[in-house]
Amino acid sequence: MIAELVLATLFGLLLLGIHRKLIARIQRRPGPPIWQEILHMLKFSFKTTWIPVTASRTLFVAVVLIAIGIWTAAFYVLVSGGSLLVILGIYMLHKIVEHGFGLSSGSPYGKYGGVRSVISAASEIPLFVSVAVIAVFTHSLDLSSIMQYQQVSGPLLVPAFPAACAMFLVILSKMPFGPFSIVEAKELVSGYKTEHFGIWRAGLEICNGLKTFVLLAVFLAVFIGPLTLPWLITGMILLIVLLAFSCAITPMMSPFDSVTIQSMVTGLMLVYAAVVLLVVHP
């Protein structure tokens, strides 16, 4: 299982590289090679590293370990076909970890990044209302049961298309250079991760690779169904292409606009969930 974990991390980093490359090509820039994120991770791991004197030493190191640990756990929940709620819980934990990254460093940029992480969590997490629609259709929130349902009844992408859009928005919120990436906005240098350099940043890159892999795989499992490995890889690449287009053609929003738009979508999703619950599947 360690081999699968390492491969998933590397593939997640490769997907992030494809994401960067596509954004660059859409914006008529050459862009970095698609393996740039893997090189980034290796580059940071070879940097001389220490802990800033203003940092809370324990938290500064612990958040890196926790960030990798929680997405390792999410990977195994995905592999075992466990509960979707656990993965969403891990997503929420990640927001707290981002906050910890920012607060532990002692840098004002990091702190603002951490605060923005909490602000964005307040509008991203309610988007999980889309999960209620999945439960209405499948009568379960286990990934294995959701996939079994789709084997019999076809992909949920068609009947639960608005829920898929809401989940896509959640993933888009976690992608770099996206319209909702307010935690990493340029006015905050690198946001919550400004002071995490060297091996700490390399650890964060590993977390990002795993997170990307898990989120895309969960989306495909929930809305497309069980896939063989070649189709899973193809589906993830297609999803990353869609995400890259969304990121490339939309400007990064201000925190206020980001929260407003996500909250509006949450409102629409609540109406949709109510309609599904009361009318379609009473």
Next chain:
Amino acid sequence: MKKTTVAWIFWVGAGICVITSGLYFIGMIPLSVCAAVLVPAFPITVLALFFWWMAGQSGGDIPFIGY
């Protein structure tokens, strides 16, 4: 932390990860036990590996706090 200590942590962590995965592969332990071991062991092993490669021995620095 000394580099030799970090190297030991890496080799012990890597050993635990490989042995646990091997035990799961031959069916001696369930996936839940394998995951319970790998969730804490994997991050520690990764950071220990990076530290072993290039950890500095110098003290802390004052972060950039703006102009």
